[in-house]
Amino acid sequence: MKAHLLFPDRDFDPKADPPPQWPELAQDLEVDTLLGAMAEGDAFLLDVAARTLMAASGAGDARVISYRQAALQDALDHPEQVRALYALVVEAIDSRKKHLFGLGLFGRYPSFNLRGAVELLQTFVQYLRRLRQQADALSGSFRSEAFGTLFESLKRDISDDYFDTVQEHLETLRFRHGVLLSSGLGPGNAGSGYVLHAGNGSRPGWLVRLLHQAPPQYTFRLAERDEAGAQALSELVDRGINDVANAMAQATDHVLSFFELLRAELGFYVACLNLQQRLAALDVPLCIPTFKPIGALQLRTQALRDPTLALTLQRAPVGNTLEANGKNLIAVTGANQGGKSTFLRSVGLAQLMLHAGLFVAAESYDGELASGLFSHYKREEDAAMQGGKLDEELDRMSVMADQIRPGALWLSNESFASTNEREGSELLLQAVDALRQRGIKVALVTHLFDAARRLQGQNADQVLMLRAQRRDDGGRSFRLEAGEALQTSFGADLYAEVFGPDES
Missing domain, CATH: 3.40.50.300 (P-loop containing nucleotide triphosphate hydrolases)
Incomplete structure (x- = not known):
């Protein structure tokens, strides 16, 4: 998913170096006063506005300027809706603070990382659903290419089928009925080639289990106070789910990066609205x-x-x-x-x-x-x-x-x-x-x-x-x-x- 609210063909780069003449130009034009009105005390908006104006001291790009002007006109015509979109994205990003995942406290335990990633992604999915609902409601009233592209991509990339599929995968990854692994024997009879299987759905009823001819299986149960055995079993599970935990972490980071980029690009237009409000009042x-x-x-x-x-x-x-x-x-x-x-x-x-x-x-x-x-x-x-x-x-x-x-x-x-x-x-x-x-x-x-x-x-x-x-x-x-x-x-x-x- 791409935001593309500032550029028609690329994302906003918050780490781009400013043109070399920027420090003197900003001092001479007293740009800090302008930025203060755009930020309204918000450090994030101050940074986004400053980086956008920094880049603007370089060569003017007619395509980009026309693209932004149309989006800005949409923002000026619908200030409350743009601010509501921005507030929703900020709320989504802040929601990760309620989760321990990503804080580095238990980073060496794949099982913990997996549970944290699943819970955080579940939260992000709820915000994506709300974002999609707002996109559906606003798409008819915004006329710019920038907002039209954003709303259309939200409809296409996070459709109802997408939500159903994600929800199904998240439910599977909760492993409510245990973890099914397979492995082979390596040198010294050590386990190797651990594979996580998806066959961990709900158990069939007792009648089905009674009548079904299952292959022979062997069960080993740990004693209630066998701490060493529990530790060994936990390590086996971690080996099996390690790749899945990494994949889930990457998926969560991908969604988070989308929210952060959308916040930056929406933030520019919110900063413009702040400046317009201040100057119009004067x-x-x-x-x-x-x-x-x-x-x-x-x-x-x-x-x-x-x-x-x-x-x-x-x-x-x-x-x-x-x-x-x-x-x-x-x-x-x-x-x-x-x-x-x-x-x-x-x-x-x-x-x-x-x-x-x-x-x-x-x-x-x-x-x-x-x-x-x-x-x-x-x-x-x-x-x-x-x-x-x-x-x-x-x-x-x-x-x-x-x-x-x-x-x-x-x-x-x-x-x-x-x-x-x-x-x-x-x-x-x-x-x-x-x-x-x-x-x-x-x-x-x-x-x-x-x-x-x-x-x-x-x-x-x-x-x-x-x-x-x-x-x-x-x-x-x-x-x-x-x-x-x-x-x-x-x-x-x-x-x-x-x-x-x-x-x-």
């Missing part, structure tokens, strides 16, 4: 994004917001409308604390959530896939640095250059601001020019006026210059508008806000 608009292939230079969005800021402020932040079709460079300049970094983070999170098959925090979003997401943000100086801030920036840039590929999206926030205007501008210009020549899309925030001025003249038809709005009174609207870079970032506004207007 009046943050959400949409299922549309997308074009890598290299289409497509980006058009209405009221794009930063979901991590919304979760931090506990209110909906200001949204921005963006028309950047045909642009491979988006450069943002303007007033300090005017919403530039927030906008850049909203662009990065939207791309990441698109790749993961999630909704996006916007009224509408039409973008393109990327071969990977990369970021280069300024860092505060700390004692762990082995050199200056510029050296640290250049080291990170060098590592990123070895990893990034054509079709990627590069997010830059105040890169090379740790040096003087002239040197920083030259470094930024060379980095951006090299990336664009390789077919890499760039979105950046900078206060380097010389760099911004020269950037807007390089392939101007593919450049979108945005500027943070500043009101006439010096206030900030936190909206961006198309506009060329200005020589000032209006730092005096912030000075006046903190210390009051200059009356001299």
Whole structure:
């Protein structure tokens, strides 16, 4: 049995290594805030959501994204049913805690292992039956390929005949009428070739036994206090049922692995429901994004917001409308604390959530896939640095250059601001020019006026210059508008806000 709720052709791999750029990207985009809302305090959901977003920082797969988007829409349309499915699977997994089997206490005794495996599998069968019943009830209302495939496989693989057959085998393996073994004699008259036989059904009535001509048989009965004999007999039984006990253990592990995989894949959609519930309560608009292939230079969005800021402020932040079709460079300049970094983070999170098959925090979003997401943000100086801030920036840039590929999206926030205007501008210009020549899309925030001025003249038809709005009174609207870079970032506004207007 396969779940296949996240991928159409393979299972979710909870042990997959993340792309190498993930740690920095997660830090720069403040992904932990997003993951906290998805997990709602559940460590398992946190891990599943984190691993899904980790993978999403790599190349976007159109087939997988469309597959998940349809399943997510089903989850959004039927949140209670999806949560009920998840709760049932969690309950099934937790039920093994009531059994000693698998705890390793008596692992060297096949008879004990067999009894434990039979009891645990009997419990799992009850949960499989309940899961099948839910699948029967929900199959008509879920329209996605992912959930449709799951429900259809449950109907096919665990049919009524399956339950009848399993129940019959489990009853046989309880050996209510004893264990029937055969063996031969090996060297030194030691037993060898132990074989367990299925002829341990219910005994016939006394009349049948009286009239039936049975072959001669010999019986040996142990004395009531013959502990050594009982031990020897127990060892004989263990030899005979050892292979069966191992097979039952494998069968139980197989069913358990199915439940665990189903929990992980359902868990992603439960985490999505948690996030949707939190953002909807804050009046943050959400949409299922549309997308074009890598290299289409497509980006058009209405009221794009930063979901991590919304979760931090506990209110909906200001949204921005963006028309950047045909642009491979988006450069943002303007007033300090005017919403530039927030906008850049909203662009990065939207791309990441698109790749993961999630909704996006916007009224509408039409973008393109990327071969990977990369970021280069300024860092505060700390004692762990082995050199200056510029050296640290250049080291990170060098590592990123070895990893990034054509079709990627590069997010830059105040890169090379740790040096003087002239040197920083030259470094930024060379980095951006090299990336664009390789077919890499760039979105950046900078206060380097010389760099911004020269950037807007390089392939101007593919450049979108945005500027943070500043009101006439010096206030900030936190909206961006198309506009060329200005020589000032209006730092005096912030000075006046903190210390009051200059009356001299």
